[in-house]
C-alpha cells in the first residue's frame with residue numbers, strides 16, 4: 125500500500141526521517157497527551173541529569189516547537205555566552221519554536237537535518253533528544269549518533285528519551301498502538317531494541333538511567349575524554 129505523505133518543507137525533504145511540518149500548529153496540544161502527561165517531567169529529568177554548569181553550549185536534536193530547548197536555556201545562565209540551540213528538519217516547527225522563544229537571549233533555532241549537523245567539530249558541551257529517534261530508521265540512527273559525537277566536545281554528554289523495548293503489558297500496548305496508529309516502522313525498530321543496537325555501534329558509552337510507563341527509556345551517553 126502506498127503511504128500518503130504530508131506536505132514537507134524544503135529542508136524536511138532532504139531527510140528520510142519522519143518530519144512534522146504538518147503538525148506544527150497543534151504539536152503543543154498533542155505532546156502532553158502522547159507522553160501520557162509526562163512531557164514536563166521528562167524535561168526536568170533530562171535537565172537534572174545534565175547537571176549544567178550554566179555557561180555551556182547545548183544542542184537539542186529534533187527539537188520540534190522547542191519546549192525543552194527553552195527549559196534548557198532557562199537553566200543556563202544568561203550572563204555568560206551560554207546557548208541552547210534547537211534543530212529540526214521541519215521548517216514550520218522551527219518557525220513555531222522561534223515565535224515561542226522571542227525575547228530569550230541565549231537560544232537559537234536552526235532548520236537542518238540531524239544526519240548532517242551544520243556545526244563544527246567539538247562545538248557543544250551536551251546534546252539532548254526527546255522522542256526524535258523513533259522518527260528515523262536504523263541507518264539514520266547510526267548517522268545521527270556519529271554526527272552528535274562529532275559536534276560534542278571531548279567528555280561531552282547526551283541524554284535521549286525515547287520509545288524502547290516494552291517491559292510490561294501496558295508498555296507493549298502503548299508502544300504497539302503507536303506503531304499501528306502511525307504505521308511507522310521506525311517505532312517498531314525502537315520496540316525491537318534497534319536504538320540500543322545503534323548506540324552499541326556508536327563511539328559513545330551509554331546506560332539506561334530510568335524506564336517509564338513500560339516503554340519509554342531515558343538514556344545517558346558519554347563521549348570519551350580522548351576523542
Ligand SMILES: C[S@@+](CC[C@H](N)C(=O)[O-])C[C@H]1O[C@@H](n2cnc3c(N)ncnc32)[C@H](O)[C@@H]1O
Pocket residue numbers: 139140141142143144145155185186187188189211212213214217236237238239253254255256259260
Ligand atoms: C515527535 S517530534 C519530537 C519533538 C520534541 N523533541 C519533543 O520532545 O516534543 C520529532 C521531531 O523530529 C523531527 N525530525 C524528523 N526527522 C528529522 C531529521 N532527520 N533531522 C531533524 N529533525 C527531524 C520532526 O520534524 C519532529 O519535529
